[in-house]
Amino acid sequence: MSDTDLVIIGGGISGASLLYTVAKFIDVDDVTLIEKEREIAAINSARTNNSQTLHFGDIETNYTLEKAEEVKEGAELLAGYLEGSDPDREMHSKRSKMVLGVGDEEVAKLEERYRENGFGDLFPKLREIGREEIAELEPKVVEGRDPDTELKALQTPDGYVVDYGAVARSFVDAAREEEGVSVHLGTAVTGVDDRGDGFRVETDDGAFDADAVVVAAGSHSLQFAKEMGYGEGMSLLPVAGSFFLADDLLNGKVYTLQMKKLPFAAVHGDADVHDGSVTRFGPTAKLVPALERGHLSTVSDFVDVFGFNPESVLSYVNILSDRILFPYVVRNLVYDLPAVGKRAFLPNVQKVVPSVDVDDIDRAKGYGGVRPQIVDTENKALDMGEAKIVEDGILFNITPSPGASTALKNAMRDVETVLGFFDEDDYEFDEAAFRDATIENFPRLDGETEADGDEGEAAEPAADDEEVAAEADD
Ligand SMILES: Cc1cc2nc3c(=O)[nH]c(=O)nc-3n(C[C@H](O)[C@H](O)[C@H](O)COP(=O)(O)OP(=O)(O)OC[C@H]3O[C@@H](n4cnc5c(N)ncnc54)[C@H](O)[C@@H]3O)c2cc1C
Secondary structure: OEEEEEEEEOOOHHHHHHHHHHHHHOOOOOEEEEOOOOOOOOOOOOOOOOOOEOOOOOOOOOOOHHHHHHHHHHHHHHHHHHHHHOOOOOOEEEEEEEEEEEOHHHHHHHHHHHHHOOHHHHOOOOEEEEHHHHHHHOHHHHOOOOOOOOEEEEEEEEEEEEOHHHHHHHHHHHHHOOOOEEEEOOOOEEEEEEOOOOEEEEEEOEEEEEEEEEEOOOOHHHHHHHHOOOOOOEEEEEEEEOOEEEEOOOOOEEEEOOOOOOOOOOOEEEEOOOOOOEEEEEOOOEEOOOOOOOOOOHHHHHHHHHOOOHHHHHHHHHHHOOOOHHHHHHHHHHHOOOOHHHHHHHHHHHHHOOOOOHHHOEEOOOOOEEEEEEEEOOOOEEEOOOEEEEEOOEEEEEOOOOOOOOHHHHHHHHHHHHHHHOOOOOOOOOHHHHHHHOHHHOOOOOOOOOOOOOOOOOOOOOOOHHHHHOOOOO
């Protein structure tokens, strides 16, 4: 039996961010991270399993201005950490990033977003560029495209492509330099028992007694919450995402406009974080009855969170009977089929690179993860983005996209909650030092300050229900 101040369950980017923030910037005596896999960030935070995008909210056309403001600070914290600690770019690359509008209607939408809805003010580095400049940055995006079709992009140099697995490992390494930090890999938590004056965390390798617990177990966080009697009114819709690979088609990231009312990102193309000659397209969005990709044992975990009660079943029926979502879900089932899958997926790629042929793309084997989209079973609706359940002494983080981008901001928030869990007042979060190691290193334009964009100069977001409807992204 080990005694510790805080146990963090899960060693993905969320758990690792919190471990780093607690170990480096609070003077707690002991903090313990427990991860069931033999390595840090083996599930959704692994390099191959997500889209490697640091979401700022600048090119994600499904974000409202409010959501973009929220995500922006999180992205700047992580980008600042990368700028400060990864000068050799071993964990990230920095390339061009754009959202592409094709045809009059899409171009008008981008212009409105940039000029009238406040995104141009919120993101001073974001620029409107036309066909010629797009061709200079991304020749293949223009090659073979009808010259009469209007083309415009919102482009920024802040295209951080991130190996979130490597970042998570760097957080854990940095935390381990401090005293009182222990990390247990290959150790599965089997249960958490609330003992009134603390928690007993049972694992397949012994138990830990802790004053406070943070569950950062991705899709499994809701399962832990439900086992302890929390998370009522919530279920999960697990959505697997796969990728297709091609050779050297793009220099940076090219997003397309978000499809109406869809909670999942439109397909985008980008160069891999460590190998710019590999272009990835995706992710797809396939519903699966499992919490982790390729781990059959997590089918029964899904059954636990689904619950098979009338509220869950009716919520699924309500969500999936949507006339936009249903055909989209069916199409996405096809993309994963051998042979026909890539032919069916091809039009998505051609939207970004028109000259691509079916022989140019291949399904990326072993890539992809599962997004735990949150279902609100009271309102029978899909909730966008992440969820947090806070109880006495314990909190649970459920983290679909953009959970990797916002991991440090989330950790900063969780630290405040965790400090509230401890009896003593003598623990303090050194926020200034935390910001020095992170957001203070984020490069800004001359005269731009951290608070720019948050000061209300930006116009109100359009009350456009297409935009408000969908805020998740990959
Ligand atoms: C296809 C796809 C594309 C995405 N693209 C992006 C993107 O471009 N940008 C972005 O910001 N986000 C993206 N996301 C979301 C992002 O990957 C996740 O939000 C993020 O990785 C979540 O990190 P996490 O640490 O919370 O969860 P995970 O990385 O899933 O880590 C949870 C950890 O908990 C461990 N665990 C679970 N159960 C137990 C147990 N019983 N005992 C001990 N350990 C346990 C797991 O082994 C795992 O290591 C994408 C997701 C998918 C699936």
